Structures are given as C-alpha cells and as structure tokens.
Amino acid sequence: MNKVKEEGPFTYSVILAGGAGTRFWPLSREKMPKQFLTLIGEDSLLQQTVRRVRDLSPLERMIVVTSKSQVDEILLQLSPKRKENGVSPCPVIVEPRGLNTAPAIGLAAVFIRRLDPDGVMVVLPSDHYIRDQEKFTQDIGSAVSAAREGHLVTLGIPPTRPETGFGYIEYDPASNGKKNYRSVLSFREKPDLRTAQGYLSQGRYLWNSGMFVWKAAAILTEIGRHLPGLARSLGRVEQVINDVGGPAYPHATDLLETREMIQAIEELYKEVEPISIDYGVMEKSKNVVVVPASFDWSDVGSFSALFDLLPRDGQGNVISGRVFDLESENSLIRGDHRLVATVGLKDLIVVDTEDAVLICARDRAQDVRRIVEQIKDKGGEESVIHRTVKRPWGSYTLLDQGDKFKAKRMIINPNSRMSLQIHHHRSEHWVVVSGTARVYVADKVYDLHPGESTFVPASARHRIENPGVIPTVIVEAQYGEYLGEDDIVRFDDDYGRV
Amino acid sequence: MNKVKEEGPFTYSVILAGGAGTRFWPLSREKMPKQFLTLIGEDSLLQQTVRRVRDLSPLERMIVVTSKSQVDEILLQLSPKRKENGVSPCPVIVEPRGLNTAPAIGLAAVFIRRLDPDGVMVVLPSDHYIRDQEKFTQDIGSAVSAAREGHLVTLGIPPTRPETGFGYIEYDPASNGKKNYRSVLSFREKPDLRTAQGYLSQGRYLWNSGMFVWKAAAILTEIGRHLPGLARSLGRVEQVINDVGGPAYPHATDLLETREMIQAIEELYKEVEPISIDYGVMEKSKNVVVVPASFDWSDVGSFSALFDLLPRDGQGNVISGRVFDLESENSLIRGDHRLVATVGLKDLIVVDTEDAVLICARDRAQDVRRIVEQIKDKGGEESVIHRTVKRPWGSYTLLDQGDKFKAKRMIINPNSRMSLQIHHHRSEHWVVVSGTARVYVADKVYDLHPGESTFVPASARHRIENPGVIPTVIVEAQYGEYLGEDDIVRFDDDYGRV
Numbered sequence: 001m002n003k004v005k006e007e008g009p010f011t012y013s014v015i016l017a018g019g020a021g022t023r024f025w026p027l028s029r030e031k032m033p034k035q036f037l038t039l040i041g042e043d044s045l046l047q048q049t050v051r052r053v054r055d056l057s058p059l060e061r062m063i064v065v066t067s068k069s070q071v072d073e074i075l076l077q078l079s080p081k082r083k084e085n086g087v088s089p090c091p092v093i094v095e096p097r098g099l100n101t102a103p104a105i106g107l108a109a110v111f112i113r114r115l116d117p118d119g120v121m122v123v124l125p126s127d128h129y130i131r132d133q134e135k136f137t138q139d140i141g142s143a144v145s146a147a148r149e150g151h152l153v154t155l156g157i158p159p160t161r162p163e164t165g166f167g168y169i170e171y172d173p174a175s176n177g178k179k180n181y182r183s184v185l186s187f188r189e190k191p192d193l194r195t196a197q198g199y200l201s202q203g204r205y206l207w208n209s210g211m212f213v214w215k216a217a218a219i220l221t222e223i224g225r226h227l228p229g230l231a232r233s234l235g236r237v238e239q240v241i242n243d244v245g246g247p248a249y250p251h252a253t254d255l256l257e258t259r260e261m262i263q264a265i266e267e268l269y270k271e272v273e274p275i276s277i278d279y280g281v282m283e284k285s286k287n288v289v290v291v292p293a294s295f296d297w298s299d300v301g302s303f304s305a306l307f308d309l310l311p312r313d314g315q316g317n318v319i320s321g322r323v324f325d326l327e328s329e330n331s332l333i334r335g336d337h338r339l340v341a342t343v344g345l346k347d348l349i350v351v352d353t354e355d356a357v358l359i360c361a362r363d364r365a366q367d368v369r370r371i372v373e374q375i376k377d378k379g380g381e382e383s384v385i386h387r388t389v390k391r392p393w394g395s396y397t398l399l400d401q402g403d404k405f406k407a408k409r410m411i412i413n414p415n416s417r418m419s420l421q422i423h424h425h426r427s428e429h430w431v432v433v434s435g436t437a438r439v440y441v442a443d444k445v446y447d448l449h450p451g452e453s454t455f456v457p458a459s460a461r462h463r464i465e466n467p468g469v470i471p472t473v474i475v476e477a478q479y480g481e482y483l484g485e486d487d488i489v490r491f492d493d494d495y496g497r498v
Numbered sequence: 499m500n501k502v503k504e505e506g507p508f509t510y511s512v513i514l515a516g517g518a519g520t521r522f523w524p525l526s527r528e529k530m531p532k533q534f535l536t537l538i539g540e541d542s543l544l545q546q547t548v549r550r551v552r553d554l555s556p557l558e559r560m561i562v563v564t565s566k567s568q569v570d571e572i573l574l575q576l577s578p579k580r581k582e583n584g585v586s587p588c589p590v591i592v593e594p595r596g597l598n599t600a601p602a603i604g605l606a607a608v609f610i611r612r613l614d615p616d617g618v619m620v621v622l623p624s625d626h627y628i629r630d631q632e633k634f635t636q637d638i639g640s641a642v643s644a645a646r647e648g649h650l651v652t653l654g655i656p657p658t659r660p661e662t663g664f665g666y667i668e669y670d671p672a673s674n675g676k677k678n679y680r681s682v683l684s685f686r687e688k689p690d691l692r693t694a695q696g697y698l699s700q701g702r703y704l705w706n707s708g709m710f711v712w713k714a715a716a717i718l719t720e721i722g723r724h725l726p727g728l729a730r731s732l733g734r735v736e737q738v739i740n741d742v743g744g745p746a747y748p749h750a751t752d753l754l755e756t757r758e759m760i761q762a763i764e765e766l767y768k769e770v771e772p773i774s775i776d777y778g779v780m781e782k783s784k785n786v787v788v789v790p791a792s793f794d795w796s797d798v799g800s801f802s803a804l805f806d807l808l809p810r811d812g813q814g815n816v817i818s819g820r821v822f823d824l825e826s827e828n829s830l831i832r833g834d835h836r837l838v839a840t841v842g843l844k845d846l847i848v849v850d851t852e853d854a855v856l857i858c859a860r861d862r863a864q865d866v867r868r869i870v871e872q873i874k875d876k877g878g879e880e881s882v883i884h885r886t887v888k889r890p891w892g893s894y895t896l897l898d899q900g901d902k903f904k905a906k907r908m909i910i911n912p913n914s915r916m917s918l919q920i921h922h923h924r925s926e927h928w929v930v931v932s933g934t935a936r937v938y939v940a941d942k943v944y945d946l947h948p949g950e951s952t953f954v955p956a957s958a959r960h961r962i963e964n965p966g967v968i969p970t971v972i973v974e975a976q977y978g979e980y981l982g983e984d985d986i987v988r989f990d991d992d993y994g995r996v
Contacts, residue, residue, distance in 0.1 A: 026839070324872050326865055339880045341524070341869045344859035345846075357855050361842035367824055371839045374822050382837045399897040400907050400973070404948065405931030407905060407973045409898050429951050431927045431975035433903035450902065451977040453927050453953065475898070475905045475975040477929035479949040 009118035010061055011144055012216075013053040014108040017046060017066040017074060017126040018098050022369040022383075023302050026356040027334075030376075030384040035127035036073050039306055046077055046126045055137055056122060056144075063111060063252070064126075065093045065104040075495075076390055091252035096266050099274040101210075102281065106223050106234045107265065111252050112216035114241050120147045121219070123212040123277075128299050129309060135295040142180035143213035143291045152222065153181060153213040154282065156206025156290040157297045162196035165301060165366075167208040167278065171290050181289040187282060206292055208278065209299075213291075219281070226284045227275065233268040240264045303349045304365035307332045321352070330362070354387035354397070392495040393418050394471065406483050410464070412437070412472040417465035419493035426480025426487065428456040430464070435472035438465040461491065507616035508559055509642055510714075511551040512606040515544060515564040515572060515624040516596050520867040520881075521800050524854040525832075528874075528882040533625035534571050537804055544575055544624045553635055554620060554642075560588045561609060561750065562624075563602040565595070573993075574888055589750035594764050597772040599708075600779065604721050604732045605763065609750050610714035612739050618645045619717070621710040621775075626797050627807060633793040640678035641711035641789045650720065651679060651711040652780065654704025654788040655795045660694035663799060663864075665706040665776065669788050682786040685776060704790055706776065707797075711789075717779070724782045725773065731766040738762045801847045802863035805830045819850070830860070852885035852895070890993035891916050892969065904981050908962070910935070910970040915963035917991035924978025924985065926954040928962070933970035936963040959989065 021033030028034050035046040043051070050062070059078070066074050071094055079089040093107050105123055112119045122140060130136050143153040156169045168188040175183035187208065191199060199205035224231040240260045255261055282288055300306055310318045310332075317328055321335025328345035336353050347362040360368060376383040388397040393416040400407040412418070412435075420440065430439065431453040438447050440463040441456050447467070448454060456462045458480060466472040490498045519531035526532050533544040541549070548560070557576070564572050569592055577587040591605050603621055610617045620638060628634050641651040654667045666686040673681035685706065689697060697703035710717075722729040738758045753759055780786055798804055808816045808830075815826055819833025826843035833850050840848060845860040858866060874881040886895040891914040898905040910916070910933075918938065928937065929951040936945050938961040939954050945965070946952060954960045956978060964970040988996045 026837075324869050324876075324878075326862075326869055326872075339524075339854040339873065339878060341854065341856045341866075341873070342858070343856075343865050343869055344862035345857060346859070348843075348846075348857070350857055352855055356837040356839065357850055358839045358841075359843060359846070359848055359857055360840070361844070364824075364842035367841050368839075371822050371824055371841055374824075375837065375839070378822075380822075380837060397898075399905055400895075402971065403932065405971070405973065407897055407907065409905065427949050429927070429929045429973075431977070433975060433977050434901065451925050453951070453975075455951065473900065473903070475903065475927075475973075477931060477951070477973040477975075479929070479931050 009116055009120065009148075011056050012108075012112045012116070012119050012121045013057045013062045014105065014112075014121050014123045015046070015049055015053075015062065015064045015126045016101060016104055016123065016210075017064055017070065018095070018104075019127055022372040023366070024306075025368055025372045026351060026353040026358050026382065029382075029386055031069050032073065032386055033070070033127070034300065036070075036077060039300060040129055040309055044077055045129060045300065046074070048130075049124055049126045049128070050078065052130060052133060052136060053122060053124065053140075056140060059090045062090045063093060063108045064090060065095060065108060067095050067098060072392070072497075073390065076392060091256055093256060093265070096269040099269060099272055101277045102223070102227060102230060102275045103233075103268065103272050105212075105219065105277050106227075106230055107237065107268070109216040109220050109223075110234050110238050110241070111255075113220060114238070114245070115252065117217065119216050120144050121214060121216050123210075125210045125299075128209070128211075128297065130298075131296040132294075135293075139180075139291055139293050139295060140213065146179070146181040146289055146291065147213045147215055147218070150215070150218060150287070151181070151289045152218060152282065152285055152287050154184070154288065154290050155209050155211040155213070155293050157209050157293050159200050159205065159207050162193060162200045163207065164190060164193055164196050166190060166299075168196075168199050168205045169208050169290050170205055171292075173204050176289070181291045184282075184288040184290050187278060206290060209293065209297060210278075212277065212282075218287075219277075222281050222285050222287070227280045230272050230275075230280075233271050237261070237264045237268060302365040303332060303351070303360065303368065304362050307349070307362065332362070356382040391418075392416070392497075394466075396476075399475075401483070404479060404481060404483070406478040408476045408478070410474045410476055412464055412466040412474070414466055414469045414471065417494060418463055419490040419495075419497060420461060420463040421488050421490050422459055422461050423480070423487050424459055424489075425482040426478045427458050428462075429477045429479075430454055430456070431475045431477075433473050433475055435466060435470050436468045437472045437474060438467045439463070440465070463492075507614055507618065507646075509554050510606075510610045510614070510617050510619045511555045511560045512603065512610075512619050512621045513544070513547055513551075513560065513562045513624045514599060514602055514621065514708075515562055515568065516593070516602075517625060518596075520870040521864070522804075523866055523870045523873075524849060524851040524856050524880065527880075527884055529567050530571065530884055531568070531625070532798065534568075534575060537798060538627055538807055542575055543627065543798065544572070546628075547622055547624045547626070548576065550628060550631060550634060551620065551622065551638075554638060557588045561591060561606045562588060563591045563593060563606060565593050570890070570995075571888070574890060589754055591754060591763070594767040597767060597770055599775045600721070600725060600728060600773045601731075601766065601770050603710075603717065603775050604725075604728055605735065605766070607714040607718050607721075608732050608736050608739070609753075611718060612736070612743065613750065615715060617714050618642050619712060619714050621708075623708045623797075626707070626709075626795065628796075629794040630792075633791075637678075637789055637791050637793060638711065644677070644679040644787055644789065645711045645713055645716070648713070648716060648785070649679070649787045650716060650780065650783055650785050652682070652786065652788050653707050653709040653711070653791050655707050655791050657698050657703065657705050660691060660698045661705065662688060662691055662694050664688060664797075666694075666697050666703045667706050667788050668703055669790075671702050674787070679787040679789045682780075682788050685781040704788060707791065707795060708776075710775065710780075716785075717775075720779050720783050720785070725778045728770050728773075728778075731769050735759070735762045735766060800863035801830060801849070801858065801866065802860050805847070805860065828860070854880040889916075890914070890995075892964075894974075897973075899981070902977060902979060902981070904976045906974045906976070908972045908974055910962055910964040910972070912964055912967050912969065915992060916961055917988040917993075917995060918959060918961040919986050919988050920957055920959050921978070921985045922957055922987075923980040924976045925956050926960075927975045927977075928952055928954070929973045929975075931971050931973055933964060933968050934966045935970045935972060936965045937961070938963070961990075 019033035021028035170185040171182040316330035323340045326343045331348045333350045349360040351358045394411040394413045396410045432448045517531035519526035668683045669680040814828035824841045829846045831848045847858040849856045892909040892911045894908045930946045
C-alpha cells in the first residue's frame with residue numbers, strides 16, 4: 001500500500017461505554033449492559049456506534065472509556081476474530097468506578113491533546129440507535145468545523161414528542177447566519193409534561209443527545225475553569241504521561257497499561273466527585289453551540305422504545321425466537337432457545353432468557369429497572385450475569401448448580417485455547433462431546449476425542465486447547481467447597497489476562 | 499388386629515386415569531396429564547381422588563384404568579414409598595389405546611363381577627376437584643343405596659353458571675319421593691349459550707359429572723343390550739378369567755399380568771369402536787337415576803378454572819414460585835425454579851417450566867390446547883415430556899443436549915437403585931457430586947464419592963445404587979449416535995420393569 005503518512009490535526013472518537021444494564025433486563029445484565037446487546041440488526045449498539053464513526057476516525061484514533069467488568073466484552077466485540085496476544089484494537093480507558101461523564105471525557109481529552117495538540121474529539125454514547133449514516137456523517141462534519149473554530153459543540157435532536165425523560169437545549173434559531181450551528185442559550189433539566197409540551201410547541205428547544213464535539217484542548221481549558229478539582233487530578237495524569245511517556249510509549253494503549261498510569265487513574269477516581277459534563281461544564285460555559293441533528297435518533301431507553309424501532313407483523317407484533325403465538329396483538333415477544341407460547345396477549349413485552357423471563361405491560365417498560373432493583377436486593381444473580389458467558393476463546397453456559405457442584409457446557413473455538421490456570425477449591429471433570437480437545441493437566445499433554453474424559457484435581461495446572469477446525473464442546477462437572485469464577489490463578493494467557 | 503374377615507357384596511372404586519395433558523400445558527405433558535399434577539393443595543388430583551374414596555373401598559378394592567405410558571407414574575403416585583419388587587398397590591388395567599369410557603368401564607366391571615357377583619362399582623374420573631369430603635361420602639352413599647336397588651346411578655352437579663362445556667342431565671324433581679335420587683328424563687349434549695341459560699333457569703337440569711355408581715352386573719347387562727360388540731369382546735375377556743383364573747389367581751393384579759389376559763385386552767382394543775358410556779349406554783337405558791350432588795365440584799378444566807379455585811392475594815393474584823411482581827392484578831403467575839419477573843399484568847396466566855413458558859390471556863385459557871397442537875405438529879417434544887422425569891428410584895433432569903450428546907442430573911433416593919441395564923448406542927460418564935454411588939459396571943462393583951467419576955462404555959452392563967441415607971446426585975454426560983430413552987435393555991429391576 002502506497003500510503004502517505006498523514007499529518008494532524010485529526011478527529012478522534014471517544015466512545016463512552018459504561019451503563020448499568022437494568023432497563024433491558026433480562027437481556028441486559030450488570031455485566032452485559034445495553035450497548036453490548038444486539039437489539040436492532042445484526043450488530044450490537046456498540047458495534048454500530050463504532051462502525052458509524054469509522055469514516056471520521058479509524059480504530060487507532062478511537063478511545064473507549066469503560067469499567068473493569070466490561071473490558072473483556074469490549075475487546076471481544078471490537079475485534080471478535082483477534083488472535084494476537086493481548087493487543088487491544090484501540091486504547092481503552094478503564095474507570096475504577098463510574099463517576100458520570102466529566103472525568104471520563106477529561107481523561108480521554110488529556111490523552112488526545114498529548115497525541116495531537118489541536119486534535120478534535122467526538123464524544124459519543126455507545127448505546128444509541130441512529131438510522132441514517134449519511135446525515136449523521138454530515139452533521140458530525142458540521143460539528144467538527146464548529147469545533148475547529150474553538151466552540152464546544154453539542155448535537156441536539158429536534159423533539160418529536162413532549163418527552164419528560166430527556167434534558168433540553170434552548171438555542172437561538174437566528175444565530176450564526178449561514179453556519180450549520182446555532183448559539184446555545186441554556187440547558188434545561190428533564191421537564192414535567194406541561195413544560196415539555198411548551199418546549200415542543202416553541203420550536204427552539206432540542207433534546208440533549210449526549211453527543212459532543214470539541215478540541216481536546218478546548219474542553220480541558222473549560223474543565224480548568226469550571227471543575228478545578230478534576231483539572232488538578234487530570235494534571236497529575238498528564239504528568240505521568242510526560243514522565244513515562246515519550247519515545248518508549250508511542251501508543252496510548254501501552255501507556256495506559258503502565259503501573260504508573262493505572263495508579264494515577266485510580267487516584268483520580270478516589271478524589272473526584274461524580275458529575276456530568278453537561279452540568280459541570282456545558283451549562284456554565286459561554287462558548288457552547290449546537291448542531292441540530294438531521295438524522296433519526298433514539299436512545300433506545302426501554303423495551304417500549306425498542307418496540308417502536310422494530311418492524312412489526314400484520315398483528316402489530318415483533319416476534320423472534322422459538323415462539324408459538326395465537327392471536328396476540330401489538331406485543332414484543334422474544335424467545336431465546338426455550339419454547340415460548342403466547343395466547344391472546346395485548347400490548348405486552350415478553351422476554352425469555354436461559355435463567356429468567358420478563359412479562360411486562362408495554363406502557364410500564366420504564367419500571368423494569370425497579371424489578372431489577374428488587375432482584376438485586378434479594379441477591380438474585382440473574383441481575384448480574386447471564387448463564388452463557390462469552391470468553392475470548394469461546395463461551396461457557398451454566399447448566400446446573402447445587403451444593404458444592406456446577407455443571408457447564410464449554411465451547412472452545414477452533415485454534416483457540418483457555419489460559420493455563422489453577423483452581424484452589426475445585427476439581428473438574430471434562431467430557432468431550434464434540435471436536436477434539438488438547439488438554440494440559442499438571443505435566444501431561446494429551447488429546448481427547450468425543451466420548452473421552454479427563455480429571456483435573458484441585459490445584460493442578462490445566463488448560464484446554466482446540467487444535468482442530470470445528471468447535472470443541474465439553475461437558476464439565478465441577479466439585480468443590482467454593483465454585484466462584486474468581487477462584488482462578490492464570491499463568492499464561494493468549495488474551496493478556498494474566 | 500382382631501379383624502373379622504368381611505363378606506361381600508362390597509363397594510369397589512374404578513378410577514379412570516387417562517387424559518391427554520393439553521389444557522394444563524406446560525405443567526401437563528402428554529406423558530404427565532392433569533391428574534398427576536399438584537394443582538391445589540399438597541397432593542395430585544389423582545391422589546386426592548384415591549384418598550376421597552378410601553372410606554368406601556380400600557386400595558385392594560380399587561381398580562385404576564390407564565394407558566401404558568402412564569402406568570409408572572400411577573404406581574409412583576399411589577405408593578411413593580413402595581419397596582417391594584413389582585407389586586402394584588391395586589389392580590391396574592392398561593389400555594392399549596384410549597377408546598373413551600365404555601370399554602374401560604366394561605373391563606373393570608367384568609373383573610369386579612368375577613370377584614364379587616353383587617359388587618357395586620363407583621366410577622370416578624381421576625382429575626376432578628371436590629372440596630367437601632363429608633358431603634361427597636354422603637352423596638356416594640345415597641348412590642350406592644340406589645345402585646343396590648338395581649339402578650344405574652349418575653351424580654349430577656347443580657349448575658352455577660350457563661356452562662357450555664358440559665353435558666346436562668334432565669331429571670324429574672318430583673320422582674322417587676323421600677329417596678335421595680331422582681329419575682333421569684334425558685341426557686343433553688353440550689348446549690349453546692342460550693340453551694344453557696334456559697337449563698340454568700329451569701332448575702331441573704344438572705351437569706353431567708362423569709361419576710357413576712352401579713352394580714358391575716347391572717352395567718354389563720346394559721352393555722349387552724346397547725353395545726353388543728363391546729359385550730362380545732368382554733365375553734372373551736371373561737372366558738380368559740375362567741380359563742386361567744380360579745385358585746391360582748386369587749388377585750386381579752396377578753390375573754391382569756398373565757400373557758393370556760394381556761392378549762385378550764389387546765384384541766378387545768383392536769375390535770371395539772371408541773364410545774363414551776354416556777352416549778353408548780346411559781342415554782339409552784330406561785333404568786337411570788341421578789343423585790344431585792351437595793358438594794362443591796370442579797372439573798378443573800383450564801387454567802382459568804384453576805384460578806377460580808385458588809386463594810388470591812390482595813391484588814387478586816395467585817402467585818407461586820420465584821416470582822418478582824410489580825403491581826399486577828387478577829393474574830395467575832406460577833414459577834418453577836427459574837426467575838419470573840412481572841410488571842403491570844392484568845388478567846393473565848403465566849406458567850413457567852424448565853423448558854417452556856406459557857403466557858395466556860385468562861379468558862383465552864381454553865385455547866391452550868390449540869397451542870399445544872401447534873407445538874406437537876412441529877415435533878416439539880415440549881408437548882410430550884418434562885425435562886425432569888420421576889422414576890421409581892428418584893428422578894433425572896435433562897440439562898443440555900446437542901448433536902450426539904446429552905447432559906443430565908440424576909438423583910437416586912437413599913436405599914434405591916436403578917435397573918441393571920445396557921445401552922447399545924451410547925457411553926456414559928458419571929460424576930458423583932453429592933452422596934455415595936455404588937456402581938456396577940461390567941463385572942466390577944465399587945463405590946464413588948463426591949468428586950469421583952466413572953465411565954460406562956456402550957453395551958456394558960451397569961447399574962447405580964444409593965447405599966446411603968442421603969440422596970446421591972450424579973452429573974451424567976452421554977455420548978453416542980442415538981440417545982433415545984428407548985435404547986435400554988433391562989436385566990434386573992426392583993420395580994418390575996424388566
């Protein structure tokens with residue numbers, strides 16, 4: 001490839017991928033929030049978000065901010081076929097805890113300014129749905145132009161209903177002449193219905209979408225002005241970049257994985273108060289403009305919002321999975337692999353998963369989070385994790401559990417292997433039922449074929465590898481006093497998890 | 499016990515336990531119909547039926563008529579703690595196929611007349627619900643008196659609503675003076691709504707409950723008169739009783755298990771047309787009287803009927819299992835062991851089982867059978883069998899299945915053992931996870947403790963025994979070309995299944 005080395009300033013995307021995973025329960029879980037779900041089309045909302053900005057900024061000019069428990073899934077989703085050992089496809093900033101958007105955005109800005117002093121950053125939530133790629137690219141282009149002029153730019157969505165669940169942006173429709181952006185007069189908190197109706201009729205209010213475009217340097221200046229505490233902590237992170245950075249660390253990814261950087265970020269998250277960039281900076285800054293969006297947008301805020309986005313059949317239903325229905329209407333019915341039978345439903349949401357089923361009146365979809373709180377309060381692990389968990393090497397499904405035992409089905413992808421590991425508190429029996437397994441137990445290595453089995457005593461080093469070209473399927477029976485996933489010591493891993 | 503040997507004539511109960519298992523799907527299955535389910539109270543409807551007649555006729559004066567696929571469950575339910583090898587607690591007539599009620603009743607009558615020429619038989623469906631034991635006993639007593647006078651007696655239920663799902667009995671309220679029974683004028687087929695309203699207001703119509711009382715000799719006489727084909731076939735069965743019966747076969751149970759008897763019954767079921775005793779005999783006989791029932795009665799004909807029988811909470815709901823509910827009303831919500839979450843439901847039925855969930859508008863409960871037909875047409879085994887199957891020795895649960903493999907959890911009760919068996923097409927790995935398993939594999943016998951395992955190759959004789967005092971739990975992985983339950987050859991069995 002005869003590729004000329006490009007020169008900055010470039011445009012960088014910052015994808016905010018946090019999220020608690022309550023409104024789409026039981027599809028979403030604490031460890032599998034909405035952005036990772038395939039709700040519309042073939043890809044997850046995160047994957048759609050990444051694809052959407054690929055023209056603006058390739059993977060190497062993208063930064064994802066997420067939490068520790070979601071890193072594995074992020075890496076899986078961004079490069080599902082990745083084989084290289086422990087190489088992230090893009091820098092990932094791991095937040096020790098969620099502190100709303102300002103600290104996440106500030107951190108990303110520090111890195112971007114270091115890489116590219118005049119770089120522009122496009123901040124995008126990872127869990128929204130946007131249908132019209134072309135209009136989106138065009139609007140972001142307008143926002144990038146305004147950002148290059150020095151403005152803090154927000155994207156506003158022309159409201160289509162008196163929504164009380166969003167913040168609003170009041171703007172001056174007559175400002176800035178022929179430019180594609182308008183001056184922002186004020187930010188408004190989530191209104192009551194009457195106020196929202198007023199906003200809708202007045203025509204100079206837009207929904208606050210949470211999408212922002214600005215120079216990294218510009219937002220850092222504003223953070224310095226309005227959030228001095230955060231600015232001080234960010235200064236110390238910048239100091240680490242200067243100290244350990246430079247020729248030895250050309251990539252933000254490498255830099256992020258140094259002990260010094262991890263420590264600096266941990267300290268920042270200890271000191272700083274949670275605050276949104278909207279409340280902390282945008283509402284106070286004099287330099288904010290808005291680009292009214294021309295694309296279709298949804299925050300996919302509930303099963304009801306999802307229902308509105310999906311194509312319906314002749315009876316107004318959205319049905320997927322192994323569902324047998326008799327004369328239901330205007331309902332969302334989603335099966336997983338179990339059988340779901342429905343008779344005469346009206347305006348209902350039915351979502352079935354391996355370990356939990358939700359049945360909810362469509363106009364009560366916003367209350368799903370209340371049910372999830374109840375389940376969490378009672379210690380129900382169905383609020384936290386799915387029965388099937390994806391791993392870089394394949395997946396496992398919890399089949400059964402009881403006092404001192406668990407049964408799992410494990411699927412290892414061709415040419416993949418688990419980490420070399422031990423468990424202190426459990427032994428494992430593996431029965432191969434499909435494909436070939438190359439097993440490492442203590443000092444031995446041998447291949448098992450379907451119908452064959454082996455035993456791994458507690459504290460024995462072990463690993464399973466699929467040397468073949470079809471998936472290896474193993475039924476595993478674990479026995480031990482403690483069976484938590486955290487009883488694992490890794491010695492070697494193809495996916496950087498040691 | 500200083501028990502004087504009683505002399506006949508006695509009263510015998512005949513429990514009709516057939517049923518297809520569609521209206522209570524997914525609780526009921528083809529192999530687990532309604533009478534076996536615990537829908538109300540602690541016992542199944544069958545067990546309640548048996549308990550209800552125990553005063554009239556002890557187990558040895560009871561005959562159960564059922565189908566081949568239900569025999570095991572009948573024996574389990576009638577004597578769950580039974581240990582003796584292959585001894586039925588009562589005679590069980592196994593119908594080769596369902597032919598409605600006339601052949602079943604005729605067969606039972608032939609046996610009873612042979613045992614006790616003047617014996618009276620009380621014919622009861624096994625899947626009805628009756629609340630008031632005392633009134634039931636009293637009404638049956640009235641019916642037995644009438645039967646001893648030579649009448650064919652039916653029990654009629656005073657209607658409480660214009661039900662279109664039942665047949666009606668028209669009777670003469672002024673007949674038979676101070677006796678507790680009345681003369682029947684006519685039997686009426688299931689009416690349309692207007693006709694049913696007429697019946698309800700006229701006060702001389704009763705619901706046909708399907709409960710009958712008569713001398714065995716009397717019903718056989720009437721069968722001879724109105725169903726000559728059936729009578730001829732029954733005559734041949736009686737001939738077998740005379741040929742192989744007598745001193746060598748004092749018990750109906752032994753007699754029923756002779757090859758000659760099994761063959762005679764099979765021939766009868768090949769020759770005879772399906773017909774109900776109502777249509778075939780009762781509507782034509784001149785000798786029919788009715789005892790109007792004084793007890794509460796329900797045929798528990800649908801989830802909606804069940805809902806009407808169960809106590810409700812303050813919001814009108816009937817909720818059981820691991821259910822998290824938010825503000826639902828007048829709904830039946832029944833979980834099994836998975837988590838069920840419900841929000842804002844109204845007048846719904848939700849029934850969750852291990853492999854299928856039903857959500858149905860309460861006023862559409864009668865259409866559940868239509869869904870089951872659809873599932874059956876598509877070959878869905880969820881219409882046939884549950885994931886957890888009870889066995890005389892304990893139970894097994896299907897955890898997972900795929901191409902050429904199944905995973906199961908098996909629970910073997912203390913002091914119980916499976917049959918000595920082989921499978922031609924599959925090998926099995928057993929991992930003990932609780933209790934102790936004494937395993938017999940080929941020529942070896944050894945004990946396995948939790949965390950230990952063994953392998954059973956295809957075609958090897960094997961057996962699992964629980965020699966201990968707590969349940970033995972085993973995770974089993976099967977591998978083979980064919981994994982059907984019918985790939986089993988039994989050599990020795992504590993439960994007479996060789």
